[in-house]
Amino acid sequence: MYYTKDTILFLNGKFIKAVDAHTDLYSQTLHYGFGAFEGIRAYQSLNGVKIFKAFEHFERLRKSCALVGIPFQYETEELVQIAYQLLERNNLSDSYIRPLVYCGPNMTLTQPQDVFLMMCAWEWDKYHGDKLLKLCVSSYQRPNPNSLKMEAKVTGHYVNSILATSEAKVRGYDEALMLDMNGNVAEAPGANFFLEKNGVLYTPPVGHILPGITRQTVLNICRELDIPVKERNISPEELESADSAFLCGTAAEIAGIESIDAKPFRKEWYESLGATVQEAYKCQVLEKSFSYVII
Structure with a gap:
């Protein structure tokens, strides 16, 4: 439900097909849950496709990394640009955007040296629908x-x-x-x-x-x-x-x-x-x- 064979995501500086994306099974994020992420929505607004509160979300992503000691080098403006490119490449308007900052292989409980960025998007209705x-x-x-x-x-x-x-x-x-x-x-x-x-x-x-x-x-x-x-x-x-x-x-x-x-x-x-x-x-x-x- 999140991707097809044609879906494009951003991974470590490149836009690639989701089916071609891979990660290291020794990732510190996979083993210990040491990573940071965001949930962001884009809408087909009266003024075109707009990511709601994009700056605030990506600022929080950077802050989350800083708070727990994950070295993360992307600037907020760069992250916003990647998100809009991602929507365009997947022809998405009303959609949900998920950036994930994850760590490389590290089986110790110490700060990572290798840190990566994945960003994907998909069409997603309200999490709980419209019911009470x-x-x-x-x-x-x-x-x-x-x-x-x-x-x-x-x-x-x-x-x-x-x-x-x-x-x-x-x-x-x-x-x-x-x-x-x-x-x-x-x-x-x-x-x-x-x-x-x-x-x-x-x-x-x-x-x-x-x-x-x-x-x-x-x-x-x-x-x-x-x-x-x-x-x-x-x-x-x-x-x-x-x-x-x-x-x-x-x-x-x-x-x-x-x-x-x-x-x-x-x-x-x-x-x-x-x-x-x-x-x-x-x-x-x-x-x-x-x-x-x-x-």
Whole structure:
């Protein structure tokens, strides 16, 4: 589903066919999860194909590498150019872009000497589709921020996410909602969390979460539309009295939540602040005005 015999990707300075791409089985990334990546979306906007928040995503990729000590030499502007060339070579418009910084052979637990870049793209719908989601509070917590760099989008961190999502699916839910080490709401395995109560949106503060680029976009939209929004700790008990909630992330975009632990929210989704944010976000990625969006 991600590539065909004609798909082109970027690998170590060259555009080649995906079927011809190979990697070293002794890669430190493969064995220890020591690598960095991004998830980026491109849209067929009113002004042509545009990569949404391209600069911010590639800046974060570079920052992730720096935070964990992976030497990475590409400049942000160069990465943006490669991404647009990749879309053009594959004749893609609405698509998902995945850059991956991975390390060469190294069986020791030390910083790598050889570091490589792969970038690919494919057509990919919203991660959760358009349905309202049924979440459960996960038995898996987000890691202690003193154990790793929470603000780095590093490959190995996502073992925690896979465990939480897999557990939720086995239990019959669409997705998990994870708590932090202090028992407060943190985030979903691959998306940030917003809760609505009494006309105000709340979202967990940075520290125990990946501070998502889509999360920041939502905060900006709220300020532009005069939607009250606060960053603070959210206890699990507050979920029961909330009016609505949603997830946000590059892959998921804005995904409304129907219930948590089989307890539905009080508001209908179309009446919620999240639905307003969802419409404004859609307009922004398509480079359309959302001045008509009124709360």
